[in-house]
Amino acid sequence: MKMLITIAWRNIWRSPGRSFVVIGSIVVGIWALIFMLGFMNGFMISYINGAIQHEISHIQIHHPQFKDDYQIDLILPNQKAILEDIQDDERIRAFSARSLTNGMIASPRKAQGVRIYGILPEMEKRVTHHDSLVSEGTYFASDLKNPIVIGKDLGEELKVKIRGKVVLTFQDEKHNLVSGAFRVAGFLDTTSPMINKSTAYILKDDLNRIAGLGSGVHEIALFLENPETEEVVMLKLQSNYPKVLVESWRSIAPELELFLSMTDSFLWVLILIIMIALIFGIINTMLMSVLERFRELGMLMAVGMNRVRVFAMIVLETIFLSLVGGPLGILIGWLTMKWLGKSGMDLSNYSEGLREFGYSSILYPFIETSTYWTVALVVVFTALAGALYPAYKAIKLNPTEALHTV
Amino acid sequence: METATDKKVVIRTRDIAKVYHESKIPVQALKDVDLEIGEGEFTAIVGPSGSGKTTLLNIIGGLDKPTDGRIQIGGTDISKLNESELIDFRLHNIGFVFQQYNLIPVLTAKENVEFIMLLQKRSKHEMDERAMLLLDEVGLKDKADVRPSELSGGQQQRVAVIRALASRPKFILADEPTANLDSASANNLLDMMAQMNREEGITFIFSTHDQRVIDKARRVVTLEDGMIKHDEVRG
Numbered sequence: 001m002k003m004l005i006t007i008a009w010r011n012i013w014r015s016p017g018r019s020f021v022v023i024g025s026i027v028v029g030i031w032a033l034i035f036m037l038g039f040m041n042g043f044m045i046s047y048i049n050g051a052i053q054h055e056i057s058h059i060q061i062h063h064p065q066f067k068d069d070y071q072i073d074l075i076l077p078n079q080k081a082i083l084e085d086i087q088d089d090e091r092i093r094a095f096s097a098r099s100l101t102n103g104m105i106a107s108p109r110k111a112q113g114v115r116i117y118g119i120l121p122e123m124e125k126r127v128t129h130h131d132s133l134v135s136e137g138t139y140f141a142s143d144l145k146n147p148i149v150i151g152k153d154l155g156e157e158l159k160v161k162i163r164g165k166v167v168l169t170f171q172d173e174k175h176n177l178v179s180g181a182f183r184v185a186g187f188l189d190t191t192s193p194m195i196n197k198s199t200a201y202i203l204k205d206d207l208n209r210i211a212g213l214g215s216g217v218h219e220i221a222l223f224l225e226n227p228e229t230e231e232v233v234m235l236k237l238q239s240n241y242p243k244v245l246v247e248s249w250r251s252i253a254p255e256l257e258l259f260l261s262m263t264d265s266f267l268w269v270l271i272l273i274i275m276i277a278l279i280f281g282i283i284n285t286m287l288m289s290v291l292e293r294f295r296e297l298g299m300l301m302a303v304g305m306n307r308v309r310v311f312a313m314i315v316l317e318t319i320f321l322s323l324v325g326g327p328l329g330i331l332i333g334w335l336t337m338k339w340l341g342k343s344g345m346d347l348s349n350y351s352e353g354l355r356e357f358g359y360s361s362i363l364y365p366f367i368e369t370s371t372y373w374t375v376a377l378v379v380v381f382t383a384l385a386g387a388l389y390p391a392y393k394a395i396k397l398n399p400t401e402a403l404h405t406v
Numbered sequence: 407m408e409t410a411t412d413k414k415v416v417i418r419t420r421d422i423a424k425v426y427h428e429s430k431i432p433v434q435a436l437k438d439v440d441l442e443i444g445e446g447e448f449t450a451i452v453g454p455s456g457s458g459k460t461t462l463l464n465i466i467g468g469l470d471k472p473t474d475g476r477i478q479i480g481g482t483d484i485s486k487l488n489e490s491e492l493i494d495f496r497l498h499n500i501g502f503v504f505q506q507y508n509l510i511p512v513l514t515a516k517e518n519v520e521f522i523m524l525l526q527k528r529s530k531h532e533m534d535e536r537a538m539l540l541l542d543e544v545g546l547k548d549k550a551d552v553r554p555s556e557l558s559g560g561q562q563q564r565v566a567v568i569r570a571l572a573s574r575p576k577f578i579l580a581d582e583p584t585a586n587l588d589s590a591s592a593n594n595l596l597d598m599m600a601q602m603n604r605e606e607g608i609t610f611i612f613s614t615h616d617q618r619v620i621d622k623a624r625r626v627v628t629l630e631d632g633m634i635k636h637d638e639v640r641g
Binding site for chain 1: 464467469489490494498501504506508510511512517520521522524525526570573
């Protein structure tokens with residue numbers, strides 16, 4: 001085996017130029033794989049984190065039927081007890097209790113449908129951080145009476161300015177239409193098209209007063225310290241309060257889950273494409289190397305080297321190439337991820353388009369450590385797969401014919 | 407069982423025929439070849455190009471199978487062996503010397519000599535000792551760590567011969583071993599092989615049309631059109 005390893009290792013350096021081409025293609029293949037995985041991870045995380053941080057949070061609690069039709073009278077049962085409970089739970093970083101209804105927003109120029117949230121700004125900003133996303137005006141910090149914060153795009157659509165007047169119309173708890181006039185305190189510029197285009201935030205007291213809800217709320221949103229505790233927290237809340245509906249972000253926004261699985265499938269397709277390209281590169285080079293050494297391989301078999309050893313020698317040569325190229329590619333990929341993970345990738349040139357889909361304009365690619373191992377395994381597997389045909393070709397040669405090859 | 411040379415028969419071919427079907431017209435390379443080679447012979451198989459010398463050598467060496475006939479080597483009917491048994495048989499019984507030397511270019515002279523012994527799973531100590539001894543005998547001790555590309559044609563062929571010899575084969579089959587060598591190198595090589603034949607009793611069979619080889623051979627088998635025309639044993 002030692003001699004086989006020696007021969008295989010020396011063989012790959014017989015044509016250094018050719019070996020460097022294979023090693024180079026392995027390095028580029030791995031780097032591209034790591035980069036694309038990191039980029040897609042960053043893309044996915046940016047999208048999901050954006051949705052969780054600024055829109056839906058990790059967990060939401062509602063009346064079980066509330067989300068069927070957003071009926072305003074379906075207020076959350078056990079609200080006080082739930083709030084007391086979660087206040088003491090160290091796993092919950094922040095929470096926000098909101099009133100919520102659908103209605104119309106009208107400016108002197110235009111009217112459109114809107115989702116209206118009645119919030120406690122101090123509580124809300126710890127969950128959704130909307131105070132950091134105000135593009136113009138303030139986050140309920142002005143002295144305006146009946147302040148309202150709306151999405152930037154909605155403001156443009158309604159053609160209102162800061163301190164401009166809008167009227168909200170919605171049903172009260174008895175299903176009568178009620179209205180209230182509000183002055184725009186600020187515009188939100190988030191990564192969520194839903195918030196930017198069709199959401200309005202007013203004070204909970206204002207909404208509850210107009211709708212006659214008293215102190216009731218429709219939704220409690222929870223932001224967790226550690227997303228991994230999501231299931232435990234949900235289980236506890238659901239068992240303590242069976243009359244409410246406790247949902248995770250996955251069921252609240254199933255499109256995120258779908259997006260995750262689609263990205264996953266896309267990544268496998270990507271891995272497959274890169275692997276196939278790599279396999280053909282390896283087959284091409286190794287086949288050339290085998291055909292060039294036909295007479296030598298014939299001699300080895302003539303003097304008594306069995307086919308298993310010849311096969312192993314060719315496979316070993318390919319593995320050595322991947323063992324040189326693999327770690328190098330992984331190292332360059334790791335360095336790229338380190339650098340881009342810190343500095344981020346500025347995609348502001350495409351940010352308009354990206355925002356339409358809920359992405360932030362700066363992406364932070366990242367890759368989990370285990371993925372590097374996966375990539376390493378994929379490379380070794382690819383190299384092995386690429387070696388099979390040339391090795392098969394080598395053992396199928398006829399020593400007598402091969403010995404007379406010029 | 408004695409041959410015309412009064413030696414124990416170690417190779418016996420019976421009615422060997424070989425037909426190649428590579429083109430539309432079948433080519434009869436060998437026809438009814440009956441040959442007995444005794445232990446320790448120094449035999450040259452000669453004949454014009456296309457007479458079947460190399461084919462016969464390949465069949466004797468188990469590299470090729472006859473279309474018809476039987477071949478016994480040291481009591482083993484090698485025409486009945488399968489591919490892997492043949493490889494194993496060659497490894498332990500036959501040494502090959504080729505016209506093109508066919509050394510492994512990435513190994514040093516010493517590693518080349520050790521190579522077949524390694525396949526035979528000999529001990530490191532034995533390989534080391536035998537390789538150095540043989541390199542010394544052919545005057546290449548100082549070239550032990552040199553790769554074939556740095557050796558002359560004659561030196562490479564000497565390494566090829568001792569590579570074949572190192573594995574202690576029963577026979578050495580040499581296909582046109584001197585074809586690429588100048589006179590001095592060819593004579594040197596032939597002397598070396600004759601000495602090994604005398605001292606170690608190894609059977610040498612050459613396929614050649616080099617007169618220098620024919621002159622040194624103690625038996626000359628002449629092939630023509632795939633058949634044995636003459637079988638001359640010299641004193």
